[in-house]
Amino acid sequence: MDAARAEALLDFLALADRLKTVERRGLVPLPDGTHRRETSAEHCWNLALLALLLHREVAAEIDLGHALSLIAVHDLVEVEAGDTYAYDPAGRATQAAREEAAADIVFGALPADLGARLRAMWEEFEAGETAEARFAMACDRMQGFLQNVLSEGRAWREHGVTRADTRPRMAPAEAVDPVFAALIKRLYDRAAGGMLPE
Amino acid sequence: MDAARAEALLDFLALADRLKTVERRGLVPLPDGTHRRETSAEHCWNLALLALLLHREVAAEIDLGHALSLIAVHDLVEVEAGDTYAYDPAGRATQAAREEAAADIVFGALPADLGARLRAMWEEFEAGETAEARFAMACDRMQGFLQNVLSEGRAWREHGVTRADTRPRMAPAEAVDPVFAALIKRLYDRAAGGMLPE
Numbered sequence: 001m002d003a004a005r006a007e008a009l010l011d012f013l014a015l016a017d018r019l020k021t022v023e024r025r026g027l028v029p030l031p032d033g034t035h036r037r038e039t040s041a042e043h044c045w046n047l048a049l050l051a052l053l054l055h056r057e058v059a060a061e062i063d064l065g066h067a068l069s070l071i072a073v074h075d076l077v078e079v080e081a082g083d084t085y086a087y088d089p090a091g092r093a094t095q096a097a098r099e100e101a102a103a104d105i106v107f108g109a110l111p112a113d114l115g116a117r118l119r120a121m122w123e124e125f126e127a128g129e130t131a132e133a134r135f136a137m138a139c140d141r142m143q144g145f146l147q148n149v150l151s152e153g154r155a156w157r158e159h160g161v162t163r164a165d166t167r168p169r170m171a172p173a174e175a176v177d178p179v180f181a182a183l184i185k186r187l188y189d190r191a192a193g194g195m196l197p198e
Numbered sequence: 199m200d201a202a203r204a205e206a207l208l209d210f211l212a213l214a215d216r217l218k219t220v221e222r223r224g225l226v227p228l229p230d231g232t233h234r235r236e237t238s239a240e241h242c243w244n245l246a247l248l249a250l251l252l253h254r255e256v257a258a259e260i261d262l263g264h265a266l267s268l269i270a271v272h273d274l275v276e277v278e279a280g281d282t283y284a285y286d287p288a289g290r291a292t293q294a295a296r297e298e299a300a301a302d303i304v305f306g307a308l309p310a311d312l313g314a315r316l317r318a319m320w321e322e323f324e325a326g327e328t329a330e331a332r333f334a335m336a337c338d339r340m341q342g343f344l345q346n347v348l349s350e351g352r353a354w355r356e357h358g359v360t361r362a363d364t365r366p367r368m369a370p371a372e373a374v375d376p377v378f379a380a381l382i383k384r385l386y387d388r389a390a391g392g393m394l395p396e
Contacts, residue, residue: 001255001377006384009251010344016247017348020226020240028218041240042218048246048270049214053207053312057199065263068270072246114251146208150215179199186204 005111012109018079019044025085025155026147035151040075040083043143047071050139058177060131067132073118074125074136077102086144086169087161138180141173145187153195162197163188203309210307216277217242223283223353224345233349238273238281241341245269248337256375258329265330271316272323272334275300284342284367285359336378339371343385351393360395361386 001009020041027035028042048071055062075083080102084091107119124133145166148156155161174181188196199207218239225233226240246269253260273281278300282289305317322331343364346354353359372379386394 001380006380010381010384010388012251013248013344014348017226017244017345018229019243020236021228028215030219031216038218039237039240041243042237045217045239045243045246045270046211046215048243048266050211052267052270052316053210053308063263065261065266068246068263068266069250072243072250072266076247110251118250146211147215150212182199182204183208186208190208 008111022078022083024083027151027155040078046143047139057179062135070121070125070136073121076106080105134176138173138176149190156196206309220276220281222281225349225353238276244341245337255377260333268319268323268334271319274304278303332374336371336374347388354394
């Protein structure tokens with residue numbers, strides 16, 4: 001590895017480190033009974049674990065290395081564009097343009113071959129057309145819902161999210177495979193009784 | 199997926215979520231100029247990104263899915279055993295026994311087939327004998343060093359760590375491949391000038 005490539009990689013890693021400072025709306029329960037927002041970096045690890053547990057449970061043939069690669073890069077643009085809450089219509093309206101601009105900065109910071117490879121992974125995740133992209137999307141949506149259940153619906157209530165609001169977000173994940181449908185149904189059951197208003 | 203398996207998976211994910219509450223000694227620089235400790239979950243995502251960037255740069259043939267799987271599970275025992283600082287001899291002395299006991303709890307919480315598979319991954323990482331385990335170890339050690347460089351050596355100075363202290367920890371990573379040796383040399387160069395006392 002030549003000097004310019006090594007230095008560019010280290011500079012990119014400094015930029016990517018900022019994913020640990022991007023806060024999501026979902027809350028992590030702490031040992032003392034309080035909660036704090038989950039970081040996007042933590043969310044990405046959680047998706048990787050979920051993918052590792054589920055990739056052999058679904059009907060589609062999943063290339064695990066490819067799925068885990070999509071997961072590792074799928075939120076990198078947030079170091080420039082920030083996290084956009086699933087239930088924030090105004091943020092959603094500008095999200096695509098903000099994230100495209102962010103992708104130019106983030107993937108442009110890598111050596112050209114690596115930048116092109118990682119950008120293609122991000123675009124594949126966003127397009128949601130391959131088996132691995134659909135699988136990763138289902139993990140992503142299920143994890144966001146799970147995080148709310150683990151924190152007893154606090155973020156849902158804070159933002160006035162209802163069960164009906166969550167349906168259009170969860171339905172595509174349920175459609176990926178019956179395993180996701182079954183797990184998400186159980187999460188809705190766990191959320192019954194006040195976590196998620198009707 | 200039957201009901202018992204689905205419920206066991208969801209319960210395991212609640213246990214695994216605690217990796218977001220395990221704090222490492224390494225510090226994350228925040229936008230306001232302050233720092234906070236990195237969580238083990240964030241560290242695991244960071245390793246995944248590093249592995250994705252480097253797996254084609256090294257001489258050994260790396261099965262990326264396998265390497266990323268080892269990385270996703272390598273610190274799971276910390277939800278029971280806590281993080282053990284690399285430069286804490288007393289903690290290191292009891293680490294293996296504490297982590298073995300933790301592994302019984304953590305991997306025992308999964309359905310038997312998945313528990314055995316993930317435990318085998320953790321043991322493979324710990325044994326460090328396969329190409330993927332050695333590659334993941336090198337990413338792990340390089341990331342810990344990088345985190346210190348990104349936070350200007352604060353954690354090193356806080357714990358009185360010297361350059362000589364870091365050598366036995368970094369040498370095995372440098373031995374994995376010349377690419378790691380080259381990147382780690384550059385990190386030592388970036389740490390020169392006061393971050394890491396001689």
